[in-house]
Amino acid sequence: MSDEQSVIPLAIPVVGAAEARNLQSCIDQNFVSSVGPFVSQFEEMVALNTGATAAVATCAGTAGLHAALVAIGVGHGDLVVLPTFTFIASANAISHCGATPWLMDVCEDSWNMDLAQLRREFQNNARRDGSRLVHKPTGRRIAAIMPVYCLGTPIDFDQLNLFSQEWNVPVVVDAAAAIGMRWNDQPLAHAGSLSVISFNGNKTLTSGGGGMVVGRDPELMALVRHLTTTARVGTDYTHDRVGFNYRMTNLQAAVGCAQMERLDELLAAKKRIRENYASAFAEYDIMRGFPDPDGQSTCWLSGLVFESPDAPSVADFSDQLRKRKVEARPFWKPMHLQPPYASSAPRAASLQRSDDLWQRVLTLPCSTNLTDQQQRRVIQTIGEILDQKPLK
Ligand SMILES: *Cc1c(COP(=O)(O)O)cnc(C)c1O
Secondary structure, X not given: OOOOOOOEOOOOOOOOHHHHHHHHHHHHHOOOOOOOHHHHXXXXXXXXXXXXXXXXXXXXXXXXXXXXXXXXXXXXXXXXXXXXXXXXXXXXXXHHOOOEEEEXXXXXXXXXXXXXXXXXXXXXXXXXXXXXXXXOOXXXXXXXXXXXXXXHOOOXXXXXXXXXXXXXXOEEEEOOOOOOOEEOOEEHHHOOOEEEEEOXXXXXXXXXXXXXXXXXXXXXXXXXHHHXXXXXXXXXXXXXXXXXEOEOOHHHHHHHHHHHOOHHHHHHHHHHHHHHHHHHHOOOOOEEEOOOOOOOOOXXXXXEEEOOOOOOOHHHHHHHHHHOOEOOEEOOXXXXXXXXXXXXXXXXXXXXXXXXXXHHEEXXXXXXXXXXXXXXXXXXXXXXXXXXXXXX
């Protein structure tokens, strides 16, 4: 099939000879499970990249988030602050601890948690009761804050760390899409107590599936490792608490290591795709590209944001694109609109920006192997659909 006829996918993994070589060596050495050299090699590579003193590989990003929250002390009945505009895995990891998200709105320019609103919410609704930080409306303990680097866009590390100190509340960051991210030359692990990266198949860098918890506190990282490996003590069957079987396999890490070798290339491809869309959409009043306010985003996904009230609906528009063999999808539906969280999760006074934003966002093809020619076809197809009037 020629390129003109084939479907242009949204975000697919790009693997090749290096991944195959590493996988073959797993087979050759019979290290296909959680024992094997690639797991610790992958951990070392990610620790180095993120400025962490240690990294713990997990079978998924969601599993890493769960273990990180348990390690920091989140338990039954607690609240964990979370932006409502995120992927449901963030909220689910909180629920897996028996805790509930306390939902905040996001900023228009970054799609990240609104820290000004967070401050107001704490001033109005949080109270210190000895060592406990209490959410006044529900009487529940506020156990942690979980910001999300939306699409790999950083949040001011200084502000995050300052807030954490001022209120004496730990920060665990959902850094799922943020491998390779830096904020003002500081690497990822310099914000908060723990950060969790995902290597799911649609992320910038993949290990097939998997995640990584990174941090700089050796004791805390040892606890994360302990929790993710069934909390085993010694070499026999003694376990000192309820742990998890969250270890990454050598097969996954083999793919992850090969991908880490060309992380810079993968990040550069994402950035170029983002810039190409932004400059193409600059010609239209009706839409713009995805935000990167400080130019420091890892630009995981790219797409368009409709800006005008008479813009088409993202659902209709993605259908039209799909008919023309361009894969496109609406983006995250906020947590306060999801059945498991709509009535159970406490909310900030306003979630209006998230309410508005999610209905205007469309993700577009942005795999790291997307060619300029394919991207031109995507842009041209969008232009053709917009030229057909009327469109509703
Ligand atoms: C991908 C993603 C996750 C989940 O990671 P998995 O590895 O798929 O479990 C969590 N949070 C966010 C924001 C993500 O984008």
